[in-house]
Each structure stands twice: as structure tokens, then as C-alpha cells.
Amino acid sequence: MKTRIIQNEPAVQPAGGSPKSLPAAVAEVARFTPTTSYQRFGYVCGALLVLSGLFHVVVFVFDGGSWEGPLSWRKPIVFGLSFGITLVTIAWLMPFLRAGRVTGWIVVGLFAVASLAEVSLISMQTWRGVASHFNETTQFDSSVFSFMGMLVMLLALVSVYVTARSFFRMDAPPSLAWAIRLGLLLMLVSQGVGAQMIAEGGNTFGTAGALKVPHAVTLHAIQVLPALAILLLVAKSTERRRLRIVALGATGYAVLIASTLVQTYDGRGPLDLSPLTTVLALLGLATLGTAGVIALNGIRNR
Numbered sequence: 001m002k003t004r005i006i007q008n009e010p011a012v013q014p015a016g017g018s019p020k021s022l023p024a025a026v027a028e029v030a031r032f033t034p035t036t037s038y039q040r041f042g043y044v045c046g047a048l049l050v051l052s053g054l055f056h057v058v059v060f061v062f063d064g065g066s067w068e069g070p071l072s073w074r075k076p077i078v079f080g081l082s083f084g085i086t087l088v089t090i091a092w093l094m095p096f097l098r099a100g101r102v103t104g105w106i107v108v109g110l111f112a113v114a115s116l117a118e119v120s121l122i123s124m125q126t127w128r129g130v131a132s133h134f135n136e137t138t139q140f141d142s143s144v145f146s147f148m149g150m151l152v153m154l155l156a157l158v159s160v161y162v163t164a165r166s167f168f169r170m171d172a173p174p175s176l177a178w179a180i181r182l183g184l185l186l187m188l189v190s191q192g193v194g195a196q197m198i199a200e201g202g203n204t205f206g207t208a209g210a211l212k213v214p215h216a217v218t219l220h221a222i223q224v225l226p227a228l229a230i231l232l233l234v235a236k237s238t239e240r241r242r243l244r245i246v247a248l249g250a251t252g253y254a255v256l257i258a259s260t261l262v263q264t265y266d267g268r269g270p271l272d273l274s275p276l277t278t279v280l281a282l283l284g285l286a287t288l289g290t291a292g293v294i295a296l297n298g299i300r301n302r
Contacts, residue, residue, distance in 0.1 A: 022234065022299065029233045030226075035095060038104040042091025045112040046084045049119055053080025056123070070131035076123040082219060083115040086187075089222050090162065093180055096172045097165050111158050114151045121148050134202055149198065156191045163188055175242035179229035182250045183222035186257065190218035206267025213270050214260040221253055224288075228295055235298025245291050252287025255280055 020028070027033065034040045053076065060073035067074050090111050094104045121144055125132035136142040163184040170177040193215040197203055203212045228249045232242040259280035268274060273281070 025234045026230060030092075030230045031095065032092070034091075036101060036104055038101070038108045039091045039094070041105075042087055042108040042112055045116055046086075046088035046091065049080050049084030049087060049115060051080075051084075052119060052123065053077050053082075053084065056080060056126075070133065070135075071126070071129065073126060075132055076119065076126050078216075079119050079122050082216070083119050085223065086219065087112055087115050089226075090158075093166075093226070094162075096170050096177070096180060097162070098169060098171050099165070107158055107162060110154060114154045114158075118148055118151045118155075121151075152191075152194065156188075156195075159184070159187060159191060173229075173233060173239055173242070175232060175239060175246045176226060176229040178243065179225040179246050179250070180222070182246075183225040186218045186221035186225075186253070189257070190215050190221075193218065205264055208269040208272065209264040209267045210270050211264055214257060214264055217260050218257050221257075224253060225250055228291055231292075231295035231299060235295060237298055245294050248294075249288050249291030252284050252289070252291060254284070255287060256284030259284055 034043055056073050056076040060067075060077060063073065066072055087108075091108045094107060099107065122132040125135070125141070125144060130137065130141060132148070133145065135145055163181075166177075166181045166184055170180070172180070193211055196205075197211050197215070203210060205211050225246065229242065229246050232245055259277045262280065263270070263273065263277040266274065266277075268277075
């Protein structure tokens, strides 16, 4: 669990003494430029998934229909965008895990192919005018849903491997390393909620609990927490202080997730807030927001 400690801000203060522009500093600290072939492959596949989601946004605008329900354009939109962003994130973080070329290709390749296949099947079923999930009306629909389940299982196994690997030595400052680790752990929680959806035979728990809410919120911690860490790396700060702020942000995100879990497992709809879930949600948002404000303020004063 060793990490490379970076105390100063070399990306912000180059040799000439003049600070780099904010976009340039962020890009350098985050290493957004792909350095391996498997990263480029992951980025291209992720972009295709995002474009698929945006394309279905246009279809939804012109075709209309309900946003909710099993026969909605919402599914290819949401799954395209979410899978695309997640795939790009996985491809981005692999070099921080000190992954070799072969390992990187296996991880990103499997994640990319499974994601493309999953979103393609969801989109196909939507265009056919049938439900993509929990649809066993015909043998074909049942086979499609079963295959989608196998693809999700493959994605979960890859995610478990990446999460476990992140707890070994990383080529990243401790603040970014822990942001990645915590984001990956919360992504596993999201996949656990997704598995419960399959077990429940739908998205509803109890009377009106919406399992898709905690599923979605936990899924994107892997983008939010590393983004916070990257902003802190650009800001003028010490690594010890960055760690504290990342911990603050992670605590706020965890409390926010707890509010969605309590709400769902109490059988309440997303807008049917109880006093407890209201307090938890506000506390989580305030804590996470405070960490974000500190990071942004540090950038302003860098």
C-alpha cells in the first residue's frame, strides 16, 4: 500500500517560474493524455458509448414518450453515458496502478467489450419496443436478458480485481491514491445494489424504494473523489492537508450514499423524504460541498 509522496506542485510551477494555466496544470497532474495503446482503445470505446447516449437523447426529444418505465429511451441514454464515463475512468486510472501492458489490455479490453455489448443489447431491445431488463416474454428476450446478466457479472469481476490491485503500491500521491481506492470501493457497493435489483426482479424495494438511486449515486464516486484530489494537487497545499480534505469529501459522499440507502430500504420513494434521510442528505451534501469549496479556493489562490 505504498504510494509515491508528492509534497509540492511541479505541474503548477514550471522551471521558468510562471504558473501554468489551470487546464494545463490539471491535465499534467491528472495525466489525462493517454500514454498506452490500451488507454487509447478504452477512450475510443468510452466515447462511442457516450455518443450512443447522446444520440438517444436526441431520439427521446423527437420521439417523446415517458422517461420512466421499462419501455423508455431513458435506458439507452443512462446506460450509454454511465458505462462510457466509467470505462474512460477505468482506462485512465490503470497506469496509476502500475499495470503492465498485457494486464492493462486484459482489464480495459474486457471492460470495454462487455460495456459495448451491454449497451448495444439494451439499445436493441428499446428499438424493438420491448423491455430490456427482466423480460422473459419470449425465448429470445429471455436469452438477451441472461446474456446481459453474464456481461454484468464479468464487469463486476473486473471491478473487483481493479479495486484489489489499487491497495498495492500506486504511482500516485497519497491523496489521489486514496481517492481512487475509495471511489473503486464505492463502485463495488453500486454493483452490489445492482445485484440486488436482479434478485428482487426489478428496481423497487418494499412499497416504493427505488434501488436505482443508491445504485447510481455510488457508481460515480470513482469520478467525484479523484476529481477532488486532482483539484487539490493543482492548488497550493501540502500532501497532509490534501489527505484530510479528500477524507472529508469521502465522508460526505459516504453520508450522502447512506441517505439514499436508508431511503430505499425503508421502502420510500425518492422524493418521500423522512426526517432522518433529509438530515443525512443535507449533511452529506454540505460536507462534500465544503471539501469542494476548499479545493476550488486553493486553486484561486495558487
